Amino acid sequence: MLALVVACLFFSAQSPRFLTLGNVSLITQQVMVVGVLAIGQTLVILTAGIDLSCGMLMALGGVTMTLLAGKAGMSAPVAIAAGIGATTFAGFLNGWLVTRVKLPPFIVTLGTMNIAFALTQIVSSSQTVTDLPQLFTTLGTTVPLFGTRIAYGTVVMLLLYGLAWWLLRETAGGRHVYAVGNNREASRLSGIDTERLLLVVYTMAGALYGVASLLAVARTGVGDPQAGQTENLDTVTAVVLGGTSLFGGRGVILGSLVGALIVGVFRNGLTLMGMSSVYQILVTGALVILAVATDQWSRRHA
Known part of the structure; x- marks a missing residue:
């Protein structure tokens, strides 16, 4: 939270447009996609895994649902369900390879990332899909709120964070996620079905993608x-x-929302300053190195 406040103060000093209500609304709209992806990524990382395929699975799901609705003439609700079903199955496949074949999550998701990218290009012929039914753009529309406008998609993101927070904090399955991340073998010996839990986590992450x-x-x-x-x-x-923590077993899901906002604030602020997108990627890379270094330091200190 402190880093988010400092970033906001810095960029507000650099550009008078940064703290306007319209720009704040824009940041939340830019963050909603990464924010929802980060929920699934948090679940996986809490179990001491990592998912490199999230972005490509998202692209595959988007192309699948838009092709079915825009080209195949399928009804919008069914097409959307099919797209989410495709990413859910991919998440299940990730979990199955991790739990049954005993492959490292890094290798599994690296492989599915490349497979998803190739499938996306093949099925779409590398062409953007347009002329979509109105239902597809509903979550992108905005409604007035406190003098600004907020997208329905932002509301969906916040509701999903609330649900994930409740599941991790108030249910036995949520506590088991932390336990498996802390020590998978000890969790298994205590009676937790670790393989089933990991399979559910990766499948849920796929659905969120x-x-x-x-x-x-x-x-x-x-x-x-x-x-x-x-x-x-x-x-x-x-x-x-x-x-x-990238080592699993420690973290708060709402912190991922703050982290997504930090990424969104940096990218938006650098754009207002006229910086190239290349520098935005550079800053993002520096941020992740700084965050991991801080995590390592806190673990050693503890």
Whole structure:
């Protein structure tokens, strides 16, 4: 929170447009996709795993649902369900390979990231999908609130964070996620079905990536096969900046929302300052290194 406040103060001093209500609304709209992806990434990282495929799965889900609705003539609700179903199945596949085949999460998700990217390009012929039904853009529309406008997608993101916070804090399954992240073998010996839990976590993460793909389509109004190429770095940055340890077992889901806002504030502020997008990526990389270094220091100190 302190880093977020300092960043806001810095960019407000650099540009008078930064703290305007319209720009704050824009930041929340820009953050909603990464924010939802970060929920799934947080669940995976809490179990001491990592998911490098989140951005590409989001792109695959978006292209799937838009192609089915825009080209195949399928009804919008069914097409959306099919797109979310595709990412959910991909998440299940990640979990199955981690738990049954005993492959490291890094290798598994690196492989599925490349597979998802290739499938996205193949099924879309690398072409943007347009002329979508109105339902696809509903979550991208805004409503007036406190003198500004907020997107329905932002509300969906906040509701999902509230649900994830409740599940992790108030349910036995949520506590088991932390336990497995702290010590998987000890959790297994204490009676927790660790393989089943990990399979559920990766599957839930896949479903969340599908929701994020719908939000991305709603925000842009098209199915973009080039989407999602930096979101894996953005989500890891958001999660680690939010206080979740890359070694698992420690973190608060709401911290990932703060981390996503930090990423969004930096990118928006640098844009207002006229900085190239290359420098935005550079700053994002520096932020994740700083956050991991801080996590390492706090673990050694503890």
